[in-house]
Amino acid sequence: MGYETTPGEGPATLRIASEGTVERVPLVAGESLAYTLGERHCAGATEDGGHEACGREDAPYCDEHTSMWPCARCIGNCAMPLESCHEEHAVYLAAFAPDTFKVGVTRSWRLDTRLREQGADRAAHIRTVEDGKRARQIEYGIAETIPDRVRVPTKIRGFADAVDESAWDALVAEYDPIERFDFDYGMDFDARPVAETMATGTVLGTKGRVLALARGGTTYAVDMRDLVGYDVTEGASGRDRQSSLGAF
Numbered sequence: 001m002g003y004e005t006t007p008g009e010g011p012a013t014l015r016i017a018s019e020g021t022v023e024r025v026p027l028v029a030g031e032s033l034a035y036t037l038g039e040r041h042c043a044g045a046t047e048d049g050g051h052e053a054c055g056r057e058d059a060p061y062c063d064e065h066t067s068m069w070p071c072a073r074c075i076g077n078c079a080m081p082l083e084s085c086h087e088e089h090a091v092y093l094a095a096f097a098p099d100t101f102k103v104g105v106t107r108s109w110r111l112d113t114r115l116r117e118q119g120a121d122r123a124a125h126i127r128t129v130e131d132g133k134r135a136r137q138i139e140y141g142i143a144e145t146i147p148d149r150v151r152v153p154t155k156i157r158g159f160a161d162a163v164d165e166s167a168w169d170a171l172v173a174e175y176d177p178i179e180r181f182d183f184d185y186g187m188d189f190d191a192r193p194v195a196e197t198m199a200t201g202t203v204l205g206t207k208g209r210v211l212a213l214a215r216g217g218t219t220y221a222v223d224m225r226d227l228v229g230y231d232v233t234e235g236a237s238g239r240d241r242q243s244s245l246g247a248f
Contacts, residue, residue: 002043003224005117005209012206014199014224016232017044017051027203027211029186035199038231060228076137088128089135093146093175095122095168097158102150103142105135115181119155119208121163124177146171153195156210156221160189187212193221199232 002015004024014025014033025033042062044054056062070081080086088108094115095101106114108128115123129135139148172180187205193212198220201213211222 002046002228003209005206005224006113012211012224014227016234017046017053020050020053022046022049022051027206029203029205031203033199033201033203033213034235035232036235037197037199037227038233040229040231043229060225071132071136074132074136075140076133076135078133078136080131080133082132085132087132088130089132090125091127091129091135091138091142093124093126093172093177094118094120094150095163096150096155097121097163098161099164099167100150100154100158101146101168101171103139103146103148105132105139107132112181116183117208118150119185119210120181121158121183122168123181123183124172124175125179125181126172126175126177128178152208152210152223152225155208156195156223157192159187159207159210159212159221160192189219191219193219196220196222197226198222199227199230200235 004013004015006012010026012027014027016023016025040059042054042056042058042065043060045052045065054062054065056064070078071085078085084107089105090108090111091103091105092111092115093101093103096119104114104118111125127135127138129138185205185207187207198213198215199222201215201220204212204214204219206212209224211224213220213222
């Protein structure tokens with residue numbers, strides 16, 4: 001009933017909920033998916049491995065099941081309300097082909113994971129600081145010239161392109177990077193994939209929260225967030241069973 005972009009060392013997964021239990025479907029390249037999307041509504045919630053269904057029309061989540069991460073819009077003017085705020089943080093730059101760049105922060109030990117969650121093509125670790133508050137202050141200053149957010153449609157538009165290395169190198173050189181990253185998601189696109197909301201086709205791979213599927217000679221890019229809250233029919237097994245996709 002959801003998705004996981006980086007579940008440990010394994011592949012990304014879809015999470016399918018049925019009758020209160022959650023099944024994980026690994027998104028392995030070459031494997032087939034066969035789910036038909038039905039009605040969409042609130043995805044409910046998970047707790048202790050179980051699923052609490054919700055029939056409210058608001059999707060992907062209703063007010064009751066929507067949670068707001070307190071750091072989402074923090075600019076370093078908070079009282080550090082979370083334990084994680086007091087951990088060492090990294091400030092980074094990330095590149096998305098061909099020439100979209102962003103600044104971001106994360107706990108230092110999550111840096112590689114966080115970059116993969118976003119589907120970054122290149123990245124540079126530019127500062128290490130004592131806590132999240134200081135990291136957010138630095139991010140906020142850099143964000144005056146470099147965005148701190150990149151929308152998924154923008155990322156998909158660059159899937160068939162290469163990173164503008166000259167522009168990227170020029171940007172990174174301004175910050176004397178501590179470490180640089182070059183990511184390969186194992187997918188080569190001859191042309192830009194078609195953005196679509198679907199869950200049927202042959203898995204080509206995932207890049208961040210985007211699932212690439214081949215179907216009928218066309219390559220599709222699915223923002224897995226857009227699957228959240230749908231009832232689905234599992235066609236591959238021949239069973240007419242309804243379940244929900246959701247994400248947290």
